[in-house]
Amino acid sequence: MTRVPRLAVVLNRLQLASPILVASGTFGYAREMADFTDFSSLGAVIPKTVTARPRIGNPPPRTVETASGLLNAIGLDNDGLAVFITEHLPYLVELPTAIIANIAGHSLEEFQQMAETLDATQGLSGLELNISCPNVSGGIDFGTNPTMAGQVVERVRQATSLPVIAKLTPNVTDIVAVAQAVADAGADAVSLVNTFHGMVIDWRRRRPVLGNTTGGLSGPAIKPLALCATWKVANAVEIPVIGIGGIATIDDVMEFLVAGATAVQIGTASFYDPGLASRLVSDLQTCLRDLGLDSVGDVIGTLELPESSAAARS
Secondary structure, three states, X not given: XXXXXXXXXXXXXXXXXXXXXXXXXOOOXXXXXXXXOOHHHOOEEOOOOEEOOOXXXXXXXXXXXXXXXXEEOOOOXXXXXXXXXXXXXXXXXXXXXXEEEXXXXXXXXXXXXXHXXXXXXXXXXXXXXXXXXOOOOOHHHHHHOHHHHHHHHHHHHHHOOOOEEEEOXXXXXXHHHHHHHHHHOOOOEEEEXXXXXXXXXXXXXXXXXXXXXXXXXXXXXXXXXXXXXXXXXXXXXXXXXXXXXXXXXXXXXXXXXXXXXOEEEEOOHXXXXXXXXHHHHHHHHHHHHHOOOOXXXXXXXXXXXXXXXXXXXX
16 A cells, blocks of 8 residues: 655644645635635645734735736735634634734734734634735834844734744845844744736836836746755755745655755635645655655755765855
């Protein structure tokens, strides 16, 4: 009898049945994906970012397709925490997978208050802290400053018993420094990367295409950059890394796992292929079985560097 490879992963206090997650902002609140997704196959669903109060988001146009990517400036459009708890959370926590709420605040106090409120609810498996959205003012400042990023994590850890994941921005000089700061502050894991600052111009009209002027670039175009950041952080901090950025195939998944990611999030690809995340779980099992491996853990962090490169890093 052929042994089925084990897909379960552990991110400190967070235990997931699979390393394939869906990224916040790309999966709505899951209802709209029900016809396309086998939720039981996923490691977790991370619904759209929630803020303390309702936000109308940025002016349109909010998205524009680019070469091998998508530029978005949604601006965290959402109905606020109270509506999330009463209208969306009851449906989410009944799904046969882990639910990790993604929250964003404009101050340390707001992050802490939101964490306290969600800690009192039932059914959540963890919190992901959006300290890295490039399309709003305020929250991005936390993710670009190691000290501030650490303070957010510290305040949230004081407010909740839930596992805490810090979602990091790539728009910094040294992402490893930020990752180390949130690790030292008590984060259970880091997810990286969020989108890269980008811009599209209609040169004939002499105007930016996005209503917000700039936006966040995601999709295949950022994969090499996200993969490099994942590898750097995974080799520098003791907490697990969740890789994000341009993942659309089983080869992409395997690259991130080999680079050191314990799990991955599927983002932009869900827009054009809503059932992709579920299929990738099956593809991952097949890949591991073909390699003769018993567990996904046998792949994680197995990158072998050329001797010259290894010597240069020592």
